[in-house]
Each structure stands twice: as C-alpha cells, then as structure tokens.
Amino acid sequence: MAHDLSAHIPFNMGGLERCERERTNALWLIEQMESPKARFVGLHNLKVAMLTHPSLSPAYLKSAEVPIALENNMTTLFLGLKGDTPVFAIDVLDQEAAQLQDVGYSFIDVRTIAMQMHGPDLAIIGHARSMMSWHLKNRYCGNCGTRTLILKGGALRKCTNDDCAMEYYPRNDPVVIMLAHKGEKCLLGRQHRFPPKMYSALAGFLEHGESLEEAVRRELHEEAGIHSSRVDYVSSQAWPFEHSIMIACLAEAAEDMLNIDKEELDDARWVSVEDARAALAGDPEAPIAVPPDMAIAHHLVRHWVESFDDSQKK
Ligand SMILES: [Zn+2]
Missing domain, CATH: 3.90.79.10 (Nucleoside Triphosphate Pyrophosphohydrolase)
Structure with missing residues (x-):
C-alpha cells in the first residue's frame, strides 16, 4: 500500500525530535529548560492548559508562567524539540492552575478536545498527557517500594535505593x-x-x-x-x-x-x-x-x- 494511513490518524505525528542521545546529558536538559525558548505543556490532574480564543490551541507556557511548579520541582518531562523550541510537559499545583485560569487559560480534558483539533498540536498534548499519566503512577519502585527518580528527561525512571536500582521505561x-x-x-x-x-x-x-x-x-x-x-x-x-x-x-x-x-x-x-x-x-x-x-x-x-x-x- 502506497500511503501511510497512520499519518492521517489523530494523536499521531507530533513531529518532535526526541533527542535520544542529548537527553542522557543532564546539563543539556537544564540548558533546554532554562532557555528563553523553552515552552511547557501545563497539566493539572491530567487536564491540559489550553487557549480557547481565538481558536482552541495548547497554551505553550513560558517558564515565567509556571514558577511554582518549577520551584517545587514538580514532574517535568522533556518531550522533545519542535524546530529549535524545547517542549516540556509540567505538572502544576492547584494554586498555579488557578492563577493560570485567572489569566485566561483553561484546563481541559484531552478527550473532549480531540474532536475539535488535528495535527501536531493534538499529538503533542496527547504525548504530554500519556507520559505524565505514566510518570504520576510510577513514583515508587514496584520492586522495593522506594521513591523513583526521573532520568533522561522522563525517558527513564530509576529506583533511588542503591541496593535495588531498578529501571523503569515509560510503557504503552x-x-x-x-x-x-x-x-x-x-x-x-x-x-x-x-x-x-x-x-x-x-x-x-x-x-x-x-x-x-x-x-x-x-x-x-x-x-x-x-x-x-x-x-x-x-x-x-x-x-x-x-x-x-x-x-x-x-x-x-x-x-x-x-x-x-x-x-x-x-x-x-x-x-x-x-x-x-x-x-x-x-x-x-x-x-x-x-x-x-x-x-x-x-x-x-x-x-x-x-x-x-x-x-x-x-
Ligand atoms: Zn527499588
């Protein structure tokens, strides 16, 4: 079959460069996060921060818009590069979610958005939701119960108990x-x-x-x-x-x-x-x-x- 059907199906084709090699470098990840170009897909209870005017689109937030989440070291996942823009998913606290709503953003269930959006933006917010969902449910080691730590910008979690050191890859x-x-x-x-x-x-x-x-x-x-x-x-x-x-x-x-x-x-x-x-x-x-x-x-x-x-x- 000549054409690739999957390219036309919603939630596919986010087009991010996932930087498999670079993301193993913690300093490089920090540079990406601190870059003025960095953008954050904000999630709160797995609902995504969106702009509803003039049209429905993800609120690619700047770091200055999510200071509380960044200061509190909330779950932050490197999704990849969109051109030269580093794109992260970040879990925001109640207080910050309320502040973002006050300035016009809405936190929306991705399922209700999917009928009204297409293309890379839908794939990117789906990617963010999917990865955040897995990370929030895997904060503790399934082997020994100790806290796990995010590595490689979220491509890996590792148990912090040195005697265990189990590694967990985000699964589908x-x-x-x-x-x-x-x-x-x-x-x-x-x-x-x-x-x-x-x-x-x-x-x-x-x-x-x-x-x-x-x-x-x-x-x-x-x-x-x-x-x-x-x-x-x-x-x-x-x-x-x-x-x-x-x-x-x-x-x-x-x-x-x-x-x-x-x-x-x-x-x-x-x-x-x-x-x-x-x-x-x-x-x-x-x-x-x-x-x-x-x-x-x-x-x-x-x-x-x-x-x-x-x-x-x-
Ligand atoms: Zn463990």
Whole structure:
C-alpha cells in the first residue's frame, strides 16, 4: 500500500525530535529548560492548559508562567524539540492552575478536545498527557517500594535505593482493535455505554504470552463467538487514555453465526459495505453510526470499505 494511513490518524505525528542521545546529558536538559525558548505543556490532574480564543490551541507556557511548579520541582518531562523550541510537559499545583485560569487559560480534558483539533498540536498534548499519566503512577519502585527518580528527561525512571536500582521505561499498553470481515460484510459491536446506534470495531488488551494475531482471534471468539483465520495489521494510533497504543487489524472470519458475550457487549452485528459507507459519511438514515474520525476504528472501517471497493474493481 502506497500511503501511510497512520499519518492521517489523530494523536499521531507530533513531529518532535526526541533527542535520544542529548537527553542522557543532564546539563543539556537544564540548558533546554532554562532557555528563553523553552515552552511547557501545563497539566493539572491530567487536564491540559489550553487557549480557547481565538481558536482552541495548547497554551505553550513560558517558564515565567509556571514558577511554582518549577520551584517545587514538580514532574517535568522533556518531550522533545519542535524546530529549535524545547517542549516540556509540567505538572502544576492547584494554586498555579488557578492563577493560570485567572489569566485566561483553561484546563481541559484531552478527550473532549480531540474532536475539535488535528495535527501536531493534538499529538503533542496527547504525548504530554500519556507520559505524565505514566510518570504520576510510577513514583515508587514496584520492586522495593522506594521513591523513583526521573532520568533522561522522563525517558527513564530509576529506583533511588542503591541496593535495588531498578529501571523503569515509560510503557504503552497495547490494545488490539479488529474488524472481522466475511465477504461483503464486517463485524461491528456496541458497548453498553455507547450512544444509540453507535457501533465500532471490537477491541481488547493484548495479554501476556500471546501474539497480536492470537489476541485478535481470542477477542473475536470471546466477544462474538466467531473463529477467524488470516489476520492483517492495518495501522496504529498513539492513544493517551491512559497510555496505550491502538493496533488496528483486519481478520477474516471463518463463520457468520455470532454468539455474543452480553456482559462485554450490548450487541454485535454484521454490517454491509453499503451501511458502513453510509455510516462513515454521517448519513442520518444509516442504520448504524460509527465512531468519529478521532478514533482509529473510524479509519479501520474506512480502510476495509476502500479495500473492498478496490477488490471489486480488479
Ligand atoms: Zn527499588
């Protein structure tokens, strides 16, 4: 396939130079932080400091705007260089968050922003949220319980107990999201919390001791009761809730008879190419709706519809 689908999926393509080598140098990191060019993505309870006027955009704060967080040595993570601008994520305290709100910034849940933003800025605030979320949950060593320390601008945490010295790398939780298909139809399901008519691709966490292919087949069998044969990787999405990587696959279903796990799913059904196409177009007459463009499920369904159309032309 000629084009890279992942380049068009929200939360991907932040375009930061992560400076893998330079970030091992603590002095270089301090220089970056003290540079007048340095900018900070402010987070408070994992909500991101934003400007809402004239348009919704991240508040790339200057160091003078987050003095309390800097003085208190709050979690500060080097995300990378945007051109020659060092970009950091910083966790701000209640008092500072209130002060920033007083001067016109808003702290907003990234999930609610994602439908209204695209491009590198959305990817950068997603990156900031994802990394901050992991760091705030890993302040203590899982091996001995001692405090851990940020190294390499956040690319590593290390236990401060010299006898232990465990190292922890920020991790992503892999999620497989898959569209089973059979002939002219694909399998979509709805969770109990979905809005009316909304159907999406089935998904689940990759478990230990299994490949992506095994996880795809297991989830399809557990949730919809179907077996599947060939599994093809399609694309992926950096997903900042909480710190995941969504791995989208197509799976060839071996049968159409469904046996739905009603605890996991409210419903699942086979959807025709025509109905999927109408749902992607947002047609109010379509029998189902699919998730919006911010979700990789949307792109996965579109990819399947386009692949089906291409196969008919041959
Ligand atoms: Zn330890």
